[in-house]
Amino acid sequence: MEQRSLRVVETDKTFFSKISNTLSKIFIPTRIGLNGVMIAIKRTSLMKAYNNYLESNMEEQLTKFEDSYSLYLESIDKYIMDSLYKKVKSNTATNFEKEALARYYFIVNLKNKNYIEYKYKKQEYLLRIDYETVCSMRNTKFVNKYKNFYVEKMDSLYKGLLKNESIAIADNVHKNEENIYNKIFDILENYILEILPIKIEQGDESVKEEYEQYLHTTVGKLDERDKIMQKVMLLGVSRKLFIHSLPLAATEKCYIELLKKVRELIVNSKTEVKREKAYDTLFDIIEDYNIKILSTKVYWDKPEEKQEYKKFWEKYKKVKENTEKKQILFLKEDIKKLNINRKKYEKIINLHKQKLTEKGAIKSIPTSIKTYKKMIYNKRSA
Numbered sequence: 411m412e413q414r415s416l417r418v419v420e421t422d423k424t425f426f427s428k429i430s431n432t433l434s435k436i437f438i439p440t441r442i443g444l445n446g447v448m449i450a451i452k453r454t455s456l457m458k459a460y461n462n463y464l465e466s467n468m469e470e471q472l473t474k475f476e477d478s479y480s481l482y483l484e485s486i487d488k489y490i491m492d493s494l495y496k497k498v499k500s501n502t503a504t505n506f507e508k509e510a511l512a513r514y515y516f517i518v519n520l521k522n523k524n525y526i527e528y529k530y531k532k533q534e535y536l537l538r539i540d541y542e543t544v545c546s547m548r549n550t551k552f553v554n555k556y557k558n559f560y561v562e563k564m565d566s567l568y569k570g571l572l573k574n575e576s577i578a579i580a581d582n583v584h585k586n587e588e589n590i591y592n593k594i595f596d597i598l599e600n601y602i603l604e605i606l607p608i609k610i611e612q613g614d615e616s617v618k619e620e621y622e623q624y625l626h627t628t629v630g631k632l633d634e635r636d637k638i639m640q641k642v643m644l645l646g647v648s649r650k651l652f653i654h655s656l657p658l659a660a661t662e663k664c665y666i667e668l669l670k671k672v673r674e675l676i677v678n679s680k681t682e683v684k685r686e687k688a689y690d691t692l693f694d695i696i697e698d699y700n701i702k703i704l705s706t707k708v709y710w711d712k713p714e715e716k717q718e719y720k721k722f723w724e725k726y727k728k729v730k731e732n733t734e735k736k737q738i739l740f741l742k743e744d745i746k747k748l749n750i751n752r753k754k755y756e757k758i759i760n761l762h763k764q765k766l767t768e769k770g771a772i773k774s775i776p777t778s779i780k781t782y783k784k785m786i787y788n789k790r791s792a
Contacts, residue, residue, distance in 0.1 A: 448488075575660075675688040
């Protein structure tokens with residue numbers, strides 16, 4: 411199955427959000443056929459093994475559950491092949507069906523590039539497909555039990571994906587680090603939009619407030635500044651949900667990446683209004699970064715960095731209720747960090763200094779120009 415050819419593409423992150431409205435209609439002919447029956451049998455066997463494992467918590471039952479899980483996924487895999495692939499091959503597939511199969515082959519194509527990512531993403535994909543089928547059933551009791559299994563398994567898969575990307579960041583050998591950061595943010599966003607609603611429905615309200623706040627940020631047309639703040643919110647949620655899978659060191663690098671993005675936004679802003687809004691975003695991220703990451707950081711690469719941060723933290727505690735003084739502190743600290751590579755960050759440093767001048771934190775030094783009369787050397791007079 412994995413060797414069959416099809417154009418491999420990565421689809422946009424809204425792909426799975428379309429599934430709930432469309433996918434059940436796609437597979438109706440298959441679901442009432444032999445494949446649908448086989449999946450139903452494997453699903454029932456899986457849930458029986460899962461419940462037995464929960465009740466006994468014995469290693470023998472765990473092995474039976476894992477075996478049932480593998481057979482269940484294999485049946486869904488065949489399900490895709492017998493429905494979507496045949497439709498695409500016979501040129502009777504809709505655009506959405508083509509997109510669904512393209513997504514599938516994109517994941518399969520990961521096998522030789524990043525096996526761990528492939529392993530988790532393929533399971534996630536197959537489970538999401540059958541989840542919509544299960545939700546359409548009338549057997550409420552079975553659906554609720556399946557949801558418990560589904561959420562537990564998805565939690566495990568998302569943690570695995572995040573841990574894999576965290577290791578990639580720590581390796582420092584990847585040329586395209588931005589791609590890794592984007593993957594992390596996509597994983598977090600997908601979890602919030604796809605899995606958290608189910609957990610909240612089941613009564614888990616530990617992150618309900620953050621979930622609702624994030625939904626609010628997805629409304630309307632988003633500019634670059636909004637997208638950056640969305641990512642900041644995702645990192646905030648991750649500190650509650652994935653504190654071990656996305657450790658502090660990886661989260662810190664994500665914050666540093668966002669600070670880099672917002673500095674670029676400030677430099678490239680074409681109007682003063684946009685620049686002011688970008689600066690507001692910078693101040694928000696710096697504060698969030700310091701409160702949620704640096705203030706909880708235990709291990710520092712250099713002891714002097716820890717001492718410098720302690721000094722900053724003492725200053726911050728004194729001015730945190732005064733917006734103007736707090737922003738001045740943030741700008742000065744940011745300049746200190748940027749001065750390490752002054753040539754590279756010359757533009758943003760100058761803008762920071764201009765901002766500090768506007769706030770009266772530093773004085774502008776007027777340029778003094780002296781003129782000299784032209785002196786002509788006369789050989790004869792010499």
